[in-house]
Amino acid sequence: MPYVNIKVTREGVTAKQKAELIGGVTDLLVRVLDKSPATTFVVIDEVALEDWGIGGVPVEQYRREAEDRLRHIGQLVEPITED
Amino acid sequence: MPYVNIKVTREGVTAKQKAELIGGVTDLLVRVLDKSPATTFVVIDEVALEDWGIGGVPVEQYRREAEDRLRHIGQLVEPITED
Amino acid sequence: MPYVNIKVTREGVTAKQKAELIGGVTDLLVRVLDKSPATTFVVIDEVALEDWGIGGVPVEQYRREAEDRLRHIGQLVEPITED
Amino acid sequence: MPYVNIKVTREGVTAKQKAELIGGVTDLLVRVLDKSPATTFVVIDEVALEDWGIGGVPVEQYRREAEDRLRHIGQLVEPITED
Amino acid sequence: MPYVNIKVTREGVTAKQKAELIGGVTDLLVRVLDKSPATTFVVIDEVALEDWGIGGVPVEQYRREAEDRLRHIGQLVEPITED
Amino acid sequence: MPYVNIKVTREGVTAKQKAELIGGVTDLLVRVLDKSPATTFVVIDEVALEDWGIGGVPVEQYRREAEDRLRHIGQLVEPITED
Numbered sequence: 001m002p003y004v005n006i007k008v009t010r011e012g013v014t015a016k017q018k019a020e021l022i023g024g025v026t027d028l029l030v031r032v033l034d035k036s037p038a039t040t041f042v043v044i045d046e047v048a049l050e051d052w053g054i055g056g057v058p059v060e061q062y063r064r065e066a067e068d069r070l071r072h073i074g075q076l077v078e079p080i081t082e083d
Numbered sequence: 084m085p086y087v088n089i090k091v092t093r094e095g096v097t098a099k100q101k102a103e104l105i106g107g108v109t110d111l112l113v114r115v116l117d118k119s120p121a122t123t124f125v126v127i128d129e130v131a132l133e134d135w136g137i138g139g140v141p142v143e144q145y146r147r148e149a150e151d152r153l154r155h156i157g158q159l160v161e162p163i164t165e166d
Numbered sequence: 167m168p169y170v171n172i173k174v175t176r177e178g179v180t181a182k183q184k185a186e187l188i189g190g191v192t193d194l195l196v197r198v199l200d201k202s203p204a205t206t207f208v209v210i211d212e213v214a215l216e217d218w219g220i221g222g223v224p225v226e227q228y229r230r231e232a233e234d235r236l237r238h239i240g241q242l243v244e245p246i247t248e249d
Numbered sequence: 250m251p252y253v254n255i256k257v258t259r260e261g262v263t264a265k266q267k268a269e270l271i272g273g274v275t276d277l278l279v280r281v282l283d284k285s286p287a288t289t290f291v292v293i294d295e296v297a298l299e300d301w302g303i304g305g306v307p308v309e310q311y312r313r314e315a316e317d318r319l320r321h322i323g324q325l326v327e328p329i330t331e332d
Numbered sequence: 333m334p335y336v337n338i339k340v341t342r343e344g345v346t347a348k349q350k351a352e353l354i355g356g357v358t359d360l361l362v363r364v365l366d367k368s369p370a371t372t373f374v375v376i377d378e379v380a381l382e383d384w385g386i387g388g389v390p391v392e393q394y395r396r397e398a399e400d401r402l403r404h405i406g407q408l409v410e411p412i413t414e415d
Numbered sequence: 416m417p418y419v420n421i422k423v424t425r426e427g428v429t430a431k432q433k434a435e436l437i438g439g440v441t442d443l444l445v446r447v448l449d450k451s452p453a454t455t456f457v458v459i460d461e462v463a464l465e466d467w468g469i470g471g472v473p474v475e476q477y478r479r480e481a482e483d484r485l486r487h488i489g490q491l492v493e494p495i496t497e498d
Binding site for chain 4: 001003
Binding site: 173213216217218219220221222223 | 275
């Protein structure tokens with residue numbers, strides 16, 4: 001009788017996608033551990049972007065900074081790799 | 084100092100009912116484990132129906148299917164039990 | 167950056183099965199929501215049988231009672247279905 | 250289909266007490282919200298004393314300090330209340 | 333790769349304060365346990381006042397009653413401490 | 416009255432480090448949100464390495480693979496950066 005809690009950022013997850021998550025994770029527990037779907041609960045939490053932190057900052061700031069780092073690495077690599 | 088988290092589907096639970104849950108579960112912990120109410124936290128989460136899965140499907144679909152199964156069993160049993 | 171918590175009863179789940187759960191649920195989040203595996207956490211909790219309740223009783227008692235009910239239904243149905 | 254998680258400090262809770270918690274909280278959800286016991290999960294977590302903090306310190310230190318404060322208040326009140 | 337969940341009552345916590353919580357708790361895990369910020373998740377939940385119980389009652393009722401007790405203690409102490 | 420749950424991998428966290436986490440996160444909630452320490456709970460969970468997944472694999476495998484990737488990048492960069 002498993003209980004699964006899935007937390008994702010709130011960014012337009014549809015009811016159809018939620019149903020796919022519920023079905024997929026239940027199938028997984030049936031396949032791997034032979035659990036009964038009838039006693040498998042799945043609870044999905046959508047978390048507002050300002051409520052989710054990673055790298056010590058809220059997730060939106062984290063993504064902006066990650067993009068900046070990627071761009072910077074690209075600029076460092078470019079002079080080396082171009083002919 | 085217990086911490087209790089109660090998750091239920093969001094279906095019109097009133098503030099009065101929440102207060103009853105909070106009081107009831109705190110009394111239970113006092114009675115069974117002699118805990119102090121002053122350091123007993125209860126947090127209630129109401130979960131949207133589309134965010135709760137059971138039987139591999141969202142809860143509303145699960146309930147519809149369960150009703151169908153009950154009706155089907157009724158139809159199977161009826162010819163046997165009627166005079 | 168999803169976070170998934172899977173709670174199952176402690177009944178000899180192997181490290182290999184846990185790795186399958188971790189891989190399967192991460193694949194699911196990639197496929198359904200296009201999430202990055204690098205920022206997908208999965209935490210598995212094994213819960214002792216005496217710590218898991220369903221139907222108002224600990225899970226072992228629940229299973230015994232469910233078997234008894236099934237056997238009883240079988241005995242009720244048998245005289246009807248036999249020739 | 251409620252899910253209830255009860256966290257208490259690990260201090261010799263017996264299997265019988267756990268069964269009382271499971272039964273009591275399930276009865277409460279039946280009585281207050283008319284929930285079905287068959288789809289009510291209760292999961293109990295016992296937390297080691299060093300893993301539980303309150304008042305900014307681990308719970309054992311918190312209890313010692315609370316006793317000291319009570320004793321000190323007693324000493325302050327005694328000269329006032331004695332004949 | 334720590335995961336931290338912070339639950340507070342919903343009482344006007346700003347995005348700036350949330351960012352401070354995320355930064356502060358991540359710094360703490362770096363300092364005390366040498367964890368990597370890149371794999372440290374922080375999820376903040378704001379809980380409605382009617383969904384949080386303490387002392388066996390919802391938090392607003394608890395605060396009113398605590399103020400009443402303090403006022404009553406003040407009235408008891410006053411005749412003793414005044415000249 | 417905040418409730419904080421800190422999950423870290425079980426890798427020899429000492430009671431002293433746990434006390435530092437409890438103190439640090441309580442101080443943070445006092446400083447940022449003016450919360451009372453007396454009603455601030457902190458619960459620490461140590462999670463076995465095989466129970467924690469990231470990148471679709473258990474954490475130990477993830478770390479080995481991350482080291483391999485770093486070594487490989489080092490080998491790619493070396494011929495470019497050496498004189």
